[in-house]
Amino acid sequence: MAYWLCQLLGWGFNAFSQSYSGIGNGLPATPLKIALEVASLNALALLYTNFLRGYMKRHGWHTLGIARLLPRVLAAALLFGLPTALIMRSMSIAWLWIGGKPEVQHAVAELGGDVAEWLVTADPMVLGTMNWTAVIVLWTILYFSITSLRDRRLGELRQSQLARALKVAELRLLKSQLNPHFLFNCLNSVRALIADDPAGAQRAVTQLARTLRYTLTAGQDEVVSLDRELEIVADYLELESLRLGERLKIERTIASEAHSAHIPVMLLQTVVENAIKHGIAELPQGGVLRISADMREQALTIEVENPRPAAPGTSPSPGVGLRNAVERLRLLFGAAAALDLDLSRPDFALARIRIPQAG
């Protein structure tokens, strides 16, 4: 849209100034004829530059260096300038022929065979060619300045959009780690406990503080012992028990040799949170959360199993927290480490974690 406006205005202005100077110079033709001639030549220039634009785009001229671009632009300009000068000359003769008096027509006819020679008479031809070539070169300079300016602004815009998308992703991750639904429900439970069970309220506040601190201070690349992670999982599960009451039952089977195994911080916590949030908390009758850990072939194997609402058809895709956990696991422990969520049974979910332990 802006392109066509520039084209029309630019060539229109050029036509206007050319006619103005042409008429002023007292050429041997009527102002109307000059105006018509100039208008048609400028229309031709508009069409040619439009074609040139497409050609330049297709052949990636905007990526060329100035040394390679310059000869191409000159050639393209000459390709228009020369024929146009030729056309100008023929048109001038034609005008003389059509519009001139009988004597003039006669004189022109007498010229006869000299017409060809006259056409290429050096002076006006060279002048015309140079003139139009310069105009086209000017056009390409304008075209490249405008487009490069626009491209740079677009690039800056894309950069800032990218930065914003990153920020949004970070924020989403942080929110999912903080688990606001859990947090505010917890605070509500604590408020309820304060009057009835002050000791319980105190314990809950301590557990909540420990859970939050662990969540907020855990670095992305930190590795902790399974024991340490299980402490936080226990705090978290006690808080969930406050909320869910009878509905949450827990079974833990931790092999003694697994206690000191290494695990990415917050990994098991994320998996357990997931099991509660999408599993047991969604069931009116609740259910049993089973956590087991074992050492098999020098690898820590953890299984977290929970009932979930029977979801016919497609299984839900894992949330941002779990996806991030998988990514961290791969980065820290390599391709042999794995976390997969088995949703093959319609009313159960089973998360399996395998972390090879060096030495």
Added chain:
Amino acid sequence: MKAMIVDDEPLARRELRRLLAEFPWVEIIAEAGNVAEAATAVEAHAPELLFLDIKMPGGTGFDLLARLEHVPRVIFTTAYDDHAVRAFEVNALDYLLKPVEPERLAAALARARSPAPAQSTPRQPQIVERLFIRDGARCWFVPLHEVSLIVAEGNYVRLHWREVRPLLGRPLSSLEERLDPQRFFRANRRQIINVEFIEAVEPGTSGQLHVQLRGGPEVEISRRQARVFKTLMSV
């Protein structure tokens, strides 16, 4: 005022009960921990006010409302469900964020106690005054006296209410039984009009009537119904 608490967390129910003890005119007649329990309890006890958690196992608070024949006044209680609360577009509703602030609770209760818009008829138990409608992602409490026209669309009905045209998932015949007969009139096979929205009535050529509704379309009263209409209006 008879009130009921619906929340899946026992401690949350206990906390709300304690907060409500400050308001002796609010009588808690029942509690429920999930949608199925709540639906039964609401039909059994007919509370006037419902404290309703949005996120619950086995269905949301909205699912409960969609199941109810008579929708009481509702105050939503939610820990963190901003998108769910935002689902309500048109009418102001009350919601409390948990942990509940006593001042906010007092304000919500004051609004709940304020009299409902003027009723032209004495309340009858089978008459519905308000509908809860969920159409796609949007929800409304629709006061029926503000509805100008009800149109059957297959097994559903479309309400003409203010600027919106929500679709209700039940047939016209079942809704008709529960409408106030003083206010709503069956104009023809497909349409029920609110007579308080009638702006002008013009006789048609073969015994039918053309009714112009305020801010709405023209509705034709069939020949058979036109006779009933004239008797009712006794003009």
